[in-house]
Amino acid sequence: MPAYKAPLRDMRFLIDEVFDFHGSYAANGAEDATPDTVSAILEEGAKFCEQVLAPLNRSGDEEGCHFNDGVVVTPKGFKEAFAQYAEGGWMGLASDPTYGGQGLPHSLGLVVGEMVGSANTSFGMYPGLTHGAMAAIAAHGTDEQKQAYLPLMTEGRWTGTMCLTESHCGTDLGIIKTRAVPNADGSYAISGTKIFISAGEHDMSENIVHLVLAKLPDAPAGTKGISLFIVPKFLPDASGEAGERNAVACGSIEHKMGIKASATCVINFDGAKGFLIGEPNKGLNCMFTMMNHARLGTGMQGLCSGEASFQGAIQYANERLQMRALTGVKFPEKPADPIIVHPDVRRMLLTMKAFNEGNRALAYFTAQLLDQIHSSDADKRKEAEDLLAFLTPICKSFMTDTGLEVTNLGMQIFGGHGYIREWGMEQLVRDCRIAPIYEGTNGIQALDLLGRKVLGSQGKLMLGFTKQVHKFCEANAQHPQLQHYVSQLAGLNRELGEITTRIGMAAMKNPDEVGAASVDYLMYCGYLVLGYFWLRMAVVAQGKLDEASDAAFYQSKLTTAEFYFARLLPRTAAHKAAIEAGSASLMKLTADQFAF
Amino acid sequence: MPAYKAPLRDMRFLIDEVFDFHGSYAANGAEDATPDTVSAILEEGAKFCEQVLAPLNRSGDEEGCHFNDGVVVTPKGFKEAFAQYAEGGWMGLASDPTYGGQGLPHSLGLVVGEMVGSANTSFGMYPGLTHGAMAAIAAHGTDEQKQAYLPLMTEGRWTGTMCLTESHCGTDLGIIKTRAVPNADGSYAISGTKIFISAGEHDMSENIVHLVLAKLPDAPAGTKGISLFIVPKFLPDASGEAGERNAVACGSIEHKMGIKASATCVINFDGAKGFLIGEPNKGLNCMFTMMNHARLGTGMQGLCSGEASFQGAIQYANERLQMRALTGVKFPEKPADPIIVHPDVRRMLLTMKAFNEGNRALAYFTAQLLDQIHSSDADKRKEAEDLLAFLTPICKSFMTDTGLEVTNLGMQIFGGHGYIREWGMEQLVRDCRIAPIYEGTNGIQALDLLGRKVLGSQGKLMLGFTKQVHKFCEANAQHPQLQHYVSQLAGLNRELGEITTRIGMAAMKNPDEVGAASVDYLMYCGYLVLGYFWLRMAVVAQGKLDEASDAAFYQSKLTTAEFYFARLLPRTAAHKAAIEAGSASLMKLTADQFAF
Numbered sequence A, B: 001m002p003a004y005k006a007p008l009r010d011m012r013f014l015i016d017e018v019f020d021f022h023g024s025y026a027a028n029g030a031e032d033a034t035p036d037t038v039s040a041i042l043e044e045g046a047k048f049c050e051q052v053l054a055p056l057n058r059s060g061d062e063e064g065c066h067f068n069d070g071v072v073v074t075p076k077g078f079k080e081a082f083a084q085y086a087e088g089g090w091m092g093l094a095s096d097p098t099y100g101g102q103g104l105p106h107s108l109g110l111v112v113g114e115m116v117g118s119a120n121t122s123f124g125m126y127p128g129l130t131h132g133a134m135a136a137i138a139a140h141g142t143d144e145q146k147q148a149y150l151p152l153m154t155e156g157r158w159t160g161t162m163c164l165t166e167s168h169c170g171t172d173l174g175i176i177k178t179r180a181v182p183n184a185d186g187s188y189a190i191s192g193t194k195i196f197i198s199a200g201e202h203d204m205s206e207n208i209v210h211l212v213l214a215k216l217p218d219a220p221a222g223t224k225g226i227s228l229f230i231v232p233k234f235l236p237d238a239s240g241e242a243g244e245r246n247a248v249a250c251g252s253i254e255h256k257m258g259i260k261a262s263a264t265c266v267i268n269f270d271g272a273k274g275f276l277i278g279e280p281n282k283g284l285n286c287m288f289t290m291m292n293h294a295r296l297g298t299g300m301q302g303l304c305s306g307e308a309s310f311q312g313a314i315q316y317a318n319e320r321l322q323m324r325a326l327t328g329v330k331f332p333e334k335p336a337d338p339i340i341v342h343p344d345v346r347r348m349l350l351t352m353k354a355f356n357e358g359n360r361a362l363a364y365f366t367a368q369l370l371d372q373i374h375s376s377d378a379d380k381r382k383e384a385e386d387l388l389a390f391l392t393p394i395c396k397s398f399m400t401d402t403g404l405e406v407t408n409l410g411m412q413i414f415g416g417h418g419y420i421r422e423w424g425m426e427q428l429v430r431d432c433r434i435a436p437i438y439e440g441t442n443g444i445q446a447l448d449l450l451g452r453k454v455l456g457s458q459g460k461l462m463l464g465f466t467k468q469v470h471k472f473c474e475a476n477a478q479h480p481q482l483q484h485y486v487s488q489l490a491g492l493n494r495e496l497g498e499i500t501t502r503i504g505m506a507a508m509k510n511p512d513e514v515g516a517a518s519v520d521y522l523m524y525c526g527y528l529v530l531g532y533f534w535l536r537m538a539v540v541a542q543g544k545l546d547e548a549s550d551a552a553f554y555q556s557k558l559t560t561a562e563f564y565f566a567r568l569l570p571r572t573a574a575h576k577a578a579i580e581a582g583s584a585s586l587m588k589l590t591a592d593q594f595a596f
Helices: A008-018 A021-027 A035-063 A078-087 A106-119 A121-140 A143-155 A283-319 A343-372 A378-413 A415-419 A425-432 A442-457 A460-475 A483-509 A512-543 A548-580 B008-018 B021-027 B035-063 B078-087 B106-119 B121-140 B143-154 B283-319 B343-372 B378-413 B415-419 B425-432 B442-457 B460-475 B483-509 B512-543 B548-580
Strands: A066-068 A071-073 A158-163 A179-182 A188-198 A207-214 A227-232 A234-236 A242-245 A248-253 A264-277 B066-068 B071-073 B158-163 B179-182 B188-198 B207-214 B227-232 B234-236 B242-245 B248-253 B264-277
Touching: A008 A021, A008 A035, A008 A106, A008 A343, A008 A512, A008 A548, A021 A035, A021 A343, A035 A078, A035 A106, A035 A121, A035 A425, A066 A248, A071 A248, A078 A121, A106 A121, A106 A283, A106 A343, A121 A143, A121 A158, A121 A188, A121 A207, A121 A227, A121 A264, A121 A283, A121 A425, A143 A158, A143 A207, A143 A227, A158 A188, A188 A207, A188 A227, A207 A264, A207 A283, A227 A234, A227 A283, A283 A343, A283 A378, A283 A425, A343 A378, A343 A512, A343 A548, A343 B442, A343 B512, A378 A415, A378 A425, A378 A442, A378 A460, A378 A512, A415 A425, A442 A460, A442 A483, A442 A512, A442 B343, A460 A483, A460 A512, A483 A512, A483 A548, A512 A548, A512 B343, A548 B548, B008 B021, B008 B035, B008 B106, B008 B343, B008 B512, B008 B548, B021 B035, B021 B343, B035 B078, B035 B106, B035 B121, B035 B425, B066 B248, B071 B248, B078 B121, B106 B121, B106 B283, B106 B343, B121 B143, B121 B158, B121 B188, B121 B207, B121 B227, B121 B264, B121 B283, B121 B425, B143 B158, B143 B207, B143 B227, B158 B188, B188 B207, B188 B227, B207 B264, B207 B283, B227 B234, B227 B283, B283 B343, B283 B378, B283 B425, B343 B378, B343 B512, B343 B548, B378 B415, B378 B425, B378 B442, B378 B460, B378 B512, B415 B425, B442 B460, B442 B483, B442 B512, B460 B483, B460 B512, B483 B512, B483 B548, B512 B548
Parallel strands: A158 A207, B158 B207
Antiparallel strands: A066 A071, A179 A188, A188 A264, A207 A227, A227 A264, A234 A242, A248 A264, B066 B071, B179 B188, B188 B264, B207 B227, B227 B264, B234 B242, B248 B264
16 A cells, blocks of 8 residues: 555645735634644644554455444544544544534545545545534534534544435435324434445444435425434433434445445334424425535545555655666666656656646645635635535546546556555545545536536626636736646636537427536536646746745745646647537437447 | 346447458458358357356456465456356367367457456456467467467466556566576576566366466676566476476465456566466567557457446436427426437546547458458568558557547446446456556557557558558549548548658657657547547448348447547547657656646
8 A cells, every 4th residue: 555645745735825825824714723823733634644544444445344243333443533634533434513613614624535545545535524513513403402412522522324215216306205293292203215325334433414305294205305313323311312212223234345344234114213404395405505515525535545555656666676768767776667757657647747746736625715705704705605506516537537537547556556456546446436426416516517507597607707717817818938728728727618618509409418418528627627726726826936945845836837738728629629519419319329 | 237238230340341350361361261251259258248257247347366475366256157168169269279279360369358347347358368368379489389378378377467567667578677587407497586476376177277478697788688588376287187286386466456356476586487488579560460450459458348337327318307309398198308318428428438439440451450460471571561550559558548438438328336346347347457557558559559550661561451442432522421531531541641740850860759649649540540440330330221130230230320420530630639749748847846
């Protein structure tokens, strides 16, 4: 397994130099997040992830979770690591101080989450799901509910889940079958079976708080008849501690391609006592308020696996001796040159680097927007919400699709050794492979982006972003070193507007045009968005190139930007062509004409 | 696991209607391969693969191979299936009748191989390696050696391996350390450790015949000092049967991402008795003569996994009910529409179909060329050899890269269920993932294509193919229905010539330009090559559209061709841009500037 080392220099480049987290923390009233605090958290987080979580990653994959008669045992060391995580206060880093959290900005939580996920994706699922459940309770719970659950979850003594999927529906939640029948005491009896429940059962916490989508007896059909319930594994007793066992049981765990140390459970609710959270029949809306967080979090898994893979690949490329450089022997004293001399190996490494660092910039920018939606300034809130609406599906899909490409490249650089489990490179591919699927498949994200967001707003939600790009391009149009890239980006930015208009026109006549274009549209947007962030990074790097102490870092940024603009950004041309092909060739075949 | 059904209709379309196997069998003197024989073999092969091999695919993955003190046990059922395979005469289908083979054309062997690999990739490795070893002995062995090994291998009583890789070298065989010291009796004492030896040890055959690359004591350095040896696990006794145990032992087996039922072994030679095959120091040349077969065979693994994945995905897309069609409810009596109504699901299915059927056409065409290199007509031989030189690295890389894309799409169509092992879709991704790596990584194939073949021949080896495309486009330039595609293909065909010339010019000044362009160049060629075969298939299908009994099949071909030209072929634009970016951004960073 490649040893993980948190890429603190690159993180600080974004936090301090590109996005000015400190300025926006100060402006948003996050006074506690001083530069010193941020720095300390980065260093402590790095230490914990490198020393505690990373060493459990391979063993967790090999050992997996074990299920026996309703009990799930996580791999050796996970329980202890989780206790350390909780004890270190990491669970409550960005949580409400009213309930024991540290109240630091969400963007800082995301940076720590990157380190956790890069060191050990499976481990990251447990706090990740708990954070989701906490956010739901914080946003929609009564004061009593918040008081009952949030402090214990913030402490990490209780963990949480999100129970949405059933065996016959994942995307199409309107047809769920789980039922909630009112009890005399105001609670509900929840009955049904949920599948794919991450952290649904395990041995790390004293109690598990399930957030469950179910239908009331009189609920309207479809998505407008879904309600959300808190269903704890153990009902809180009079003192607030885990008391009587609820009628919730883990029926089995899934055997998966990857994230094997993350328990993916079938959870049976057999008239379990549940408590309505939020309004009846508004359960899906409650979920939607957390969607931006959850989707960005899933997008991060693409970056996390990609970063871990890059670290393994770069080390191997420097150590593995094979063939001589095409331009002549570089290391005559060695039996062969290290493979990093070969242009094609560099192509793979730079593709990895360009996606990782670009995705990191996209994610950190988006995380800043998530901070901003709590701003007291309504205009700033609205601006952030609109940008988030556009960027979130891109984060989720583009970061996971490119993350998968990156982990596959990392494996490829290892040659045959990449296919062998002990090297750890193939695990990163397997762990990453779920990210384009769950939390809304990437296909669904693309429909959300193009159909619901962009066309649904008559283009407004796209314009918020493309205007920002436009302004940036205008401001840098004469940039002495980078104007070539500025004009490339400005051209694509204009083109996106044109493409969008054409799809919109076509979709008015035929709704299938949206589904026919959506995935290629999202990828086009993704490459453009990353182009924007690469250029922003390049402008900063170019301005600091004379800082002798760190010139190599800035030079590396500029070269990677050059690579991105020359080699990756032109992929937009293929996506444009696919978009413009329209739905015709997709819809002609009858279902039985696909195979003979 | 998706049930496998051999795609006989599509196979026959290529064999009978597009490439006229029968005509070329008759012309090449393969009189035994009558249409009736071919048909019987397809049907028997399909039956065996569907009924015997496919049911062992999931269990083989779950169980894997077991190693204990030098002994390798294959998963339950594999030994018996192999016995049936041997008994059925499948091992010797395309082998020399002098040694007990049936002497049928190699192209027919490839078609059967497709069925074997689609049903069970891991199983296919055992006969696959034996075929490789048989080909080496047949091409370079003495009559005595052929007599000693080929009949028993043809019977499937003995199997074979190819022992090339060592832990410190895979691509760079010039630095192997295994040594061969002459014995007094004319044999050699072989010492060294080989890794990644597929079928290196197992329980299926009475003896294992290793073909081993090693260095003689006085060998020149590098690739010109490598010799090839036959090193049987058991030395043949006086009666020709497996006799005394040789000093060959399996040290361990690898734990891999996939093809888990294929034993991948560390093989230790401890002064084992070996027999020189071919001339001293010409071992790598001996290997090269089999390279075309082996590389096409590896390319086939992309198609095999892709076909199996498509079969699973199409079934699931017809059965899984989720959401309603964007254009309105299609199945009001069901709780939701089957997902095949959704344009984006169709995009994925058609991408799978277009790559699979295009790759099958490419492979069958290439297999015909492999028949043709045994032609008595020297001109035909030369023509076939030149085309093979160009097409083989494309088969190996393009078919495996797109095969991996196809299997990933198949998994994606299953949503969360795709990630769960019992459905079998993720196994296909894992099994396929080795194919872009072994038998020369896809990066090495690309260097072979662009550097050694195309530029090494001053473009001649490319022109042999592009001229064929040019002629075809000229002949069909006025095609009433397809001329639009003809002109698209002709344009790209011209463009390839221009791109090649520009790379050639740049490479004269800077050899790194070859490595910088190679992978994108190969992919560009691959899309063009598939475009050519899709158009050939479309022309045939268009001509037969009036055959009422099979109109749906031909319509499906035409729609898939339309999809390919509209949606996939334009990816050449992105590869062209990457090629034209040159080596500049790749070579700037020093090794320590990749990460900070």
